[in-house]
Amino acid sequence: MLNDVVSLSFFFIFLAVSMTAAAGQNPTFNDDVLGLIVFKSGLHDPLSKLSSWNSEDLDPCNWLGCICDPSTNRVTELRLDGFSLSGHIGRGLLRLNFLHTLLLSNNNLTGTLNPEFPHLGSLQVLDFSGNNLSGRIPDAFFQQCGSLRSVSFANNKLTGSLPVSLSYCSTLTHLNLSTNQLSGRFPRELWFLKSLTSLDLSDNFLQGELPDGVGGLYDLREIDFSKNWFSGHVPSDLGKCSSLKSLDFSENYFSGNLPGSMQTLSSCNSIRLRGNSLVGEIPDWIGEIATLETLDLSGNNFSGNVPFSLGNLEFLKELNLSANMLVGEIPETISNCSNLVSIDVSKNSFTGDVLKWMFNGNSESSSLLSRYSLDKRSGNDSVLSIVGFLQGLRVLDLSSNGFSGEIPSNIYVLRSLVQLNMSTNSLFGSIPSGIGGLKLAEILDLSSNLLNGTVPSEIGGALSLKQLNLQRNRISGQIPSQISNCSALKAIDLSDNELSGGIPGSIGSLSNLEYMDLSRNKLSGSLPKEMEKLSHLVTFNISHNSITGELPAGGFFNTIPLSAVDGNPSLCGSVVNRSCLSFHPKPIVLNPNSSNPANGPAQNSQIRKSVLSISALIAIGAAAFIAIGVVAVTLLNVHARSSVSRQDAAAAAAALAMSVGETFSCSPSKDQEFGKLVMFSGEADVFDTTGANALLNKDCELGRGGFGVVYRTNLHDGRPVAVKKLTVAGLIKSQEEFEREMRKLGKLRHRNVVEIKGYYWTHSLQLLIHEFVSGGSLHRHLHGDESICLTWRQRFSIILGIARGLAYLHSSNITHYNLKATNVLIDATGEAKVSDFGLARLLASALDRCVLSGKVQSALGYTAPEFACRTVKITDKCDVYGFGILVLEVVTGKRPVEYAEDDVVVLCETVREGLEEGRVEECVDGRLRGNFPAEEAIPVIKLGLVCGSQVPSNRPDMEEVVKILELIQCPSHDLE
Incomplete structure (x- = not known):
């Protein structure tokens, strides 16, 4: 280390002497070359972007990233953004006395901020965003900020409080400190920056109330304080920022009413206040902000009616009022907002005719729609150019309200819709044939209503459809064969209706289908052979119908649980234990860690024994390995405890x-x-x-x-x-x-x-x-002395809760490392809560991987295989492995590893073997005595095995796991 420092010092001395000599020979030489070469010496340049930087040049004006003043040959701009550079920002840049723009963004620079950088008299633009800079922002950094106009440290790892010295930068127009780890309160002095036009402090840990004073920033156009811990009322003088274009205070803890001064924000285009605790009615004056394009008040506690004045916002594109306590009808005046692209009013208590406000609110629009309905056959589409409100709408979410009425027959005029969700309301009448005109729609959800009639054959016109949810209605008639035209379909749920007739063979052409539920209908006939082609199916349910004949053989159908076909007395095949005229032996399928399908039964049996034996050896070896780690930790703890x-x-x-x-x-x-x-x-x-x-x-x-x-x-x-x-x-x-x-x-x-x-x-x-958390640990519920046995519904809810909690941690860039049954707590309502996270990361620098893996993964069986290999990067996928083992533990009621007299039983291998041998239902906890829905249990077991794959890349992300579980989940009335 000392030799390196000495060598580097000699290099700089030699370089300085060489530069001095060169300067003596040529009066045009300048200090910028020396400063940049010294700066380069502290960097790693993997893409050789700085290869043109030559210490023998008299000036750097031809170097990549350098821009000079042609009259002086001095560097005025240094633009190295996105060069993949790493290392520290060296002091060599301080020699660039004529520099006014310094861009080092989107690299991998580390270290702390040098407080001397802004002291360069001419520096105007400073951008260090998108690096890995850490530590506090020195208060001295801005004490002599000269002519600074734009500063960005966004997307780094800076900590500490906001420096009060920022208030000295009277010329500052743009300040971006977003996505760091800044904390503390907002200094009132920052409102002295009268020249500010853009202020972004989002995604930090800033807290406390925002003091009044922002109203003095008359030139402020953008302010973003989202994703912090700010509380109290929104500043009362916010409306005095007469130039404000964009306001985002989302995901904080603001409370109280919206300040009345906001009605004077006459130039504002975007107001985002979602995810706070704001109360009161949405004020009438909101309609006076005529320039608004985005209004997001979702996830608050607003109550009362939606004001009619919203109809004055003719430029409005995005309206989100979801997850509040709003009541009454949607005002018809909203149809005047002719530029709307997205409407989300879900999770409120709205009532009235479902789309009256859309189709009848404007008399001219209503007339045009009526005329369009008559002229449609003649191909007269010109009228649509006039009905702009209906033309551009892409998202319409009215779910979870109290809407009633019928779906309008001319729904097809919403031809730009991508998502249409009217679920969980009280809609009645039939599904109009015009639904097929929604050619761009990807999600159509009309579930949990009172709809009757048939599924129109025109549904095949919705060519982009990926998800079709019509469950829990009163729909009758046959499933139209034209549904096969929707080739992108991944999920179909028509359950809990009154459908009859046969299942069309054309469904077999839906090659992307993953989820299909036709249960609780009146379907008859045999299952078409074409359905054997559905190779991506995860969930399939035709229970409680009148399906006859033989179940298809091969693929997914060899692993169908009995509950997925139960209630069809004339169905035959091995699954229902009824012989057919011809019997097809059931092959072994679904090994999440992949096995060779060409192997015969004998060879497969031999492989299973071998795998089990290897697993036992691994378990025993892991136990010894962990024991050594525990001894090491114990020795370390003796010193700590002393x-x-x-x-x-x-x-x-x-x-x-x-x-x-x-x-x-x-x-x-x-x-x-x-x-x-x-x-x-x-x-x-x-x-x-x-x-x-x-x-x-x-x-x-x-x-x-x-x-x-x-x-x-x-x-x-x-x-x-x-x-x-x-x-x-x-x-x-x-x-x-x-x-x-x-x-x-x-x-x-x-x-x-x-x-x-x-x-x-x-x-x-x-x-x-x-x-x-009063309920204690999941381990106690599964393996403790309590006589109460968890029901299947409780187990599924726990699995889904763990998945959601883990997905949230991963989305927050937190890897748990220590997931096991003792680190999942159950509250008084039966909700699962993930605990004991973050400690492994905190201790990672103090304990090496060997000791840490023994300390963290102290419960044998949850350890991801990559923990044993120092060359493999530990990622979120180790949590997914632990989750997979935990799923199997919850379903089976057995520990991940159990010891018999002469053997070690590894739960994962036991369940996998049961699945391959067609007796997977026997793996479910015997205390449930068959009182569980196999159509849920078997997919959950398969998901657990896939998550517990030995290869990290084969494991899904936790967000995907949550979506799969939500698709697997049956209606709550199925089984408690």
Whole structure:
């Protein structure tokens, strides 16, 4: 290391001497060459983008990325954005005294910000976005910001608070600090930046109320504070920003009413306030913002009626009022908004005729529509150019309301629709034939209504259709053969209707079909042989019909569960255990880890025995490997625990007690260490004295895990919380790293993820404070002493909840690493909550992979195979593996690995063998006694096996898993 530094120093000295000599020979030489060569020396250039940078050149004006002033040959612009450079931003750039534009965005630069960069007198544009810069923004960075006009540090890993010195940059017009890890409150002084036209602080951890003062930014055009923790009221003087074009305060904790001053935002094009806690009625003055193109008020607590003034927004393109508490009818004036592209009013309590506001709101439009209906056969389409409101609409979501009435026969005029969702309302009448005119529609959902009549044959005209949901209606007649024209179809659900006749053979041509549910109808005839071609089917259900004849052989149909064909008394075949005139032996299919289909039964049996034997050896070897890891961790913990004496524990209790102003009776020694207590909710009075001392009381212990002991205690108001006392505390050396990770985890909010409420820090003791989940762990429910057995519906709900929680963590760039039954908690309603996430990442720098894998994956059987290979990158797919094993554990009620007298039983291999031998239903927990829907259970088992594949690339993403489970899920009335 020392030799490298010395060598680099000699290089710079040699370079400086060479440059000086060159300067002496040629008066046109400038310092920019020296500065850029020094800057280049600190970079890695994998694409050789900087190969033209030659230290022997007299000026850099012909170098890639450099732009010079032709009169002086000095560099004025350095544009290296997207060059794939890595390394640090060196001081060599400080020699570029005439630089006014510096673009280093979209590279892989690391390190911290040099506070001297803005001191370049002429620098106007500074863009470091899209890198991996870390640390705080130095307050000195902006103390002499000269003529800076545009600054972007977006998409980095910067931490700390917003520097107050930003307020000195009086010439600043654009500031973008989005997608970092900035925290703390918003400094009121930033409203002094009167020249700002664009301000983006989105996707950080900023919190507290926004002070008034934004109204002084008269030139502000764009403001984006979305995805933070801001709370309180929206600033009352926001409407004074007369130039504002775009406002985004989405996904924060703003409350109260919309400030009346907003009605003066006469130039605003976009208002996004989704995902807050705003209340009151949508004000009438919203219609006075005549320039609005986007209005998103979804996910709040707005109530009352939608104001008629919305019809004044003739430029409106996107309207989202979903997930509020709005009532009444949709005002007919909305039909005046002739540029609408997307309407989402789902999850409210709207009533009235479903599309009256659309087709009858404008008398001229109504007349034109009527005339178009008469002239359609003659090919008169010119009228459509006039009905603009109906022309451009691409998304229409009216689901989960109280709408009634019939679907208009001229629905086909919505010919640009891509998504149409009218599900879960009270619509009646028949499905109009005009539905086939929706040639661009990909999703058509009319489920859970009171529709009758038939499925029109014109449905085949919807050529782009991917998802057709008509379930839970009163539809009769036959399934039209023309449905095969919709070649892109992936999902068809016609269940719970009154359909009759045969299943058309043309359905066999839908090669993309993955989900098909025709159950609970009056269908008859035999299953067409063409259906054997449906190679992508995951779920297929024809139960409770009058289907006759033999089930098709081959492909998916060899693994159909009995429940998927139950209720068809004249159906024959091996699945229903009724002989047909000709019998086809059932081949072995669906090995998620792939096996050679050409092998015979004997060879397959031999392979299964071999795999099981290998699995047993792997399990035994893994146990030994983990034992070694545990010994290593124990030795490390001896050192860590030595610093956590009774004296430290007393100090922690004293510090917690002090947070509520209580007197602590112990007398700490003079060298006692007091810590930092942070609650993300902002509560100052956290624990009472009794609650603090409870941490030392074994009677309050809830459990012990690989990283610590969990206790139950109470907040000052009596609410229970769980506190994890980390037993590896001595390994966490960086308070900044610990707090940064805790702030990130504390921002997570999901119904299936345990909420982190706060933390306590000293160098020798760290506590994690999170919500108390009363139901205990999933492991206790599956394998504990409780006599109550989980029902199938409870098990499916738990599996789906885990999947949703894990998908949310992955979407937040958090890998769990430690998924197992003890780290899934069940609340009082039976909802699953994923817990104990984030600790492995925090400790990754302190423990190597060998020790970490033993520490984290302490429950044998959940460990992804890649943990044993140092050369394989650990990704989210290791969580998917653990989820797959967990699915099998929930379905079967058995542990991932169990020990018999002379054998090791690996759950994954046992279930796979049962599936291949056609006895997969026997794998379901025997305590259910057959009281489960096999049409759900078998696809769930298959999904678990696929997720538990040995090859990471074969495992699906958790978002895909959630979608598959939602498709598998049967209606709730099927079986509780």
